Amino acid sequence: MIETQGLTKTFKSGVEAVKGVDITVEPGQIVGFLGPNGAGKSTTMRMLTTLLAPTSGSAKVAGRDLLADPAGVRRRIGYVSQSGGVNLAAPPAGDLVLQAMLYGMDRGRARERVAEVLALLELTGMEHLPGGALSGGQRRRFDLAFGLLHRPPLLFLDEPTTGLDPQSRAHLWDHIRALRADHGMTVFLTTHYLDEADALCDRLLIIDGGRIVAEGSPAELKAGGRTLDDVFLDITGRSLREEVPA
Amino acid sequence: MIGSAARDTWLLFRHGLAVTLQQKFGLVFGAIQPMVFLVLFGPIFATIGTWETLVPGLIVQLGLVSTGMAGFGVVFERRFGVLERLRVTPASRLALLLGRVLNNVVALVVQTVVLVAVGYAFGLRAPAAGLLAGLALVVVLGASLASLSYAVALTIDENLFAPVMSTIVMPLALLSGSFLPMSMAPGWLDVLSRISPFRYVLEALRELFAGHYATGTVGLGVAVTAALAVVSVAVGTRVFSRENA
Numbered sequence: 001m002i003e004t005q006g007l008t009k010t011f012k013s014g015v016e017a018v019k020g021v022d023i024t025v026e027p028g029q030i031v032g033f034l035g036p037n038g039a040g041k042s043t044t045m046r047m048l049t050t051l052l053a054p055t056s057g058s059a060k061v062a063g064r065d066l067l068a069d070p071a072g073v074r075r076r077i078g079y080v081s082q083s084g085g086v087n088l089a090a091p092p093a094g095d096l097v098l099q100a101m102l103y104g105m106d107r108g109r110a111r112e113r114v115a116e117v118l119a120l121l122e123l124t125g126m127e128h129l130p131g132g133a134l135s136g137g138q139r140r141r142f143d144l145a146f147g148l149l150h151r152p153p154l155l156f157l158d159e160p161t162t163g164l165d166p167q168s169r170a171h172l173w174d175h176i177r178a179l180r181a182d183h184g185m186t187v188f189l190t191t192h193y194l195d196e197a198d199a200l201c202d203r204l205l206i207i208d209g210g211r212i213v214a215e216g217s218p219a220e221l222k223a224g225g226r227t228l229d230d231v232f233l234d235i236t237g238r239s240l241r242e243e244v245p246a
Numbered sequence: 247m248i249g250s251a252a253r254d255t256w257l258l259f260r261h262g263l264a265v266t267l268q269q270k271f272g273l274v275f276g277a278i279q280p281m282v283f284l285v286l287f288g289p290i291f292a293t294i295g296t297w298e299t300l301v302p303g304l305i306v307q308l309g310l311v312s313t314g315m316a317g318f319g320v321v322f323e324r325r326f327g328v329l330e331r332l333r334v335t336p337a338s339r340l341a342l343l344l345g346r347v348l349n350n351v352v353a354l355v356v357q358t359v360v361l362v363a364v365g366y367a368f369g370l371r372a373p374a375a376g377l378l379a380g381l382a383l384v385v386v387l388g389a390s391l392a393s394l395s396y397a398v399a400l401t402i403d404e405n406l407f408a409p410v411m412s413t414i415v416m417p418l419a420l421l422s423g424s425f426l427p428m429s430m431a432p433g434w435l436d437v438l439s440r441i442s443p444f445r446y447v448l449e450a451l452r453e454l455f456a457g458h459y460a461t462g463t464v465g466l467g468v469a470v471t472a473a474l475a476v477v478s479v480a481v482g483t484r485v486f487s488r489e490n491a
Contacts (some may be wrong), residue, residue: 049334057278074336081462088263098261102254102335131326146331 001027001154003050007057008210009043017043020057024201027153030180030187036196036236040210041190042082042158048188049079049156063152066117076149078155080164086131086142093127095156096145103150110149117145121175136169144175155179159188161196167219169193173200191215194228204228208236251338258337258345266349279311280304280361288368296428297370302451303424304365305358305384308445310415310422312357313391317399321407322354324400325354339487343396343479350392351385372455380454383471387447390474391452393482402486422448446470 002025009018018040025031025051046052047062050070059066062076086092092164093114100110119125121141126134134142147165160176161169177200179185191197197204198218208215213235214221221231266272283304291300323329332342362377372380393438399407419425421435422444428436440447450467458464 012463051330051333071336074334077334079331079334081327081330082263082328083325083330087323087326087328089326094261095328098257099331099335101257102332102337104336143327 001025001029001063002059002061002188004048004059005057007044007059008055009040009047009048009052010055017210018047018054020206021210021212022206023205023212025186025188027186028180029186029202030176030189032204033190034186034192034197034204034232035190035206039207039236041207044207045156045190046088049077050074062152062162064191073148076083076152076154078150078152079156080143080147080160081154082158084139084143085146086134086139089130091130092142093146096127096142098150099146100149104196105150112148114145117148117177120148120178121145122133135168136164137171140164140168140172141175141188144172148179151183154183154186154188159190163190169196176200194232198228206232206235249339250336254337254341255344255348258341260347261345263352267351277425280308280357281364281426284361284364284368288365291425292369297365297368298405298455299427300450301362301365301370301372302380302448302455303397303422304361305451306387306422306426306448307419308357308361309354309387310386310419310424310444313350313354313388314395314415314418315408315411316346316392317397317407317411320346320396320479321394321404325404340461340483343393343482343486345423347389347392347482351388354388355381355385357482364370370455373457375459376454377455379459381450383447383454383460386471386475390471390478393475393478397478397482400488418442418444421445423489424448427452443470443474447474448475450488 002023004021006017007018007021007023007184010016011033021040021044023044033041033045043052047054048059048066050066050073054067061073064072064076066073068244087095096117097107097110099109099111105113114127115124118127120225121144124140124144126138127142131139131142144160147157157176161172164172173196176187176189180187189200201218203217203222204215205212214231219226222228226234267420283442288297288300297328307458314324318327324423333339358381387422387471421428421439423431425440430444431439446467447470448467450464451462451467453459453467454462
């Protein structure tokens with residue numbers, strides 16, 4: 001579902017944010033992408049979602065060539081960014097229908113699909129509330145709704161539960177698990193929470209200094225009775241707990 | 247490809263228009279400033295000039311104030327993550343810009359029509375053909391200003407947009423000759439104002455309102471307006487496509 005070879009990104013400032021990353025993600029997997037702040041997580045994710053052009057390397061994302069067919073990639077991925085996507089000044093209802101129509105649906109089909117996704121995420125009836133009146137957890141589920149409208153086979157989630165209370169986090173985890181179980185969706189997510197990575201992900205990739213420095217299933221990485229935090233500390237020299245954004 | 251971009255532009259325009267119509271007070275308040283000039287300054291100006299000179303000036307000022315500040319909306323869209331969400335859809339970058347720009351142009355046209363109607367009540371007498379041609383020029387001018395405004399909004403620090411634009415807009419309005427024709431200005435100011443494209447747009451607009459169509463001033467104004475539109479939309483689209491927009 002994702003296959004990258006030697007993906008690099010050097011910014012105009014000369015900063016090499018990503019230095020030859022090779023990633024393989026199989027269909028149906030939930031893969032966690034971990035790393036300290038500035039390690040290259042967001043840059044890699046922004047490249048895979050077509051928001052940033054790679055400096056070199058190649059990638060196939062959801063069966064489309066990232067460089068040759070970015071529009072094809074966009075049609076087949078869902079993306080929930082860290083900054084969300086719900087307009088706080090307006091109800092999400094109209095934005096959801098517009099978003100569905102931008103994927104080619106006519107208005108009638110778009111409305112039906114919005115209703116389906118809202119029901120799936122237990123948001124029915126809340127779409128007419130202004131974005132600013134929604135709780136953090138509800139807003140995050142609306143963010144997810146925007147990413148699911150076109151039934152993408154691959155979903156990118158950038159820090160999906162940052163800032164949520166434990167109950168809302170657990171609720172969102174259930175939805176993410178259900179997307180894989182019921183719809184066969186592949187999920188590629190970044191997180192600062194090791195318990196989240198452990199509970200949700202089949203595989204973990206750890207990036208540091210722009211390179212993938214470790215990968216494996218949570219069980220493989222924890223071999224020898226270590227915790228994921230021990231593993232992260234050994235590899236990066238930092239505890240991920242120190243990295244959790246406010 | 248073109249059909250898809252046109253459809254996306256239409257969808258984004260219609261959505262934006264629905265949102266704008268829900269904010270009727272924004273439209274009304276946007277037109278208040280030129281209306282204040284029309285009502286409180288117009289009668290004084292009419293003692294030394296004509297309404298056909300003043301009203302086009304107020305239209306250019308309206309364009310600068312209203313459409314020139316259009317980028318303010320996209321500042322919030324970027325902050326809320328709305329822009330990034332849309333940039334990951336298959337919608338073309340041109341559509342992401344033009345959908346918004348068309349919405350701003352419609353708002354400007356409505357405000358202009360109201361301004362002209364009130365101007366008529368005060369004594370403006372422009373021929374219908376001149377008004378229509380002037381309105382066409384306003385459409386192109388509005389598209390240019392909105393595109394530039396979005397480009398600025400997505401380029402500079404979001405907190406600087408409002409102070410920077412409000413600082414730029416008033417000198418541009420004064421230099422275009424919005425309030426008093428630049429023919430009344432001292433030589434150095436007259437030269438300075440020739441750097442601003444809005445002077446040429448405004449002079450063409452005044453000619454059209456006076457019923458003069460096939461003149462060099464109109465030709466130059468139309469050419470400058472068209473060139474400004476091409477450059478502005480190209481810059482706007484480029485900024486919308488850029489990595490950190």
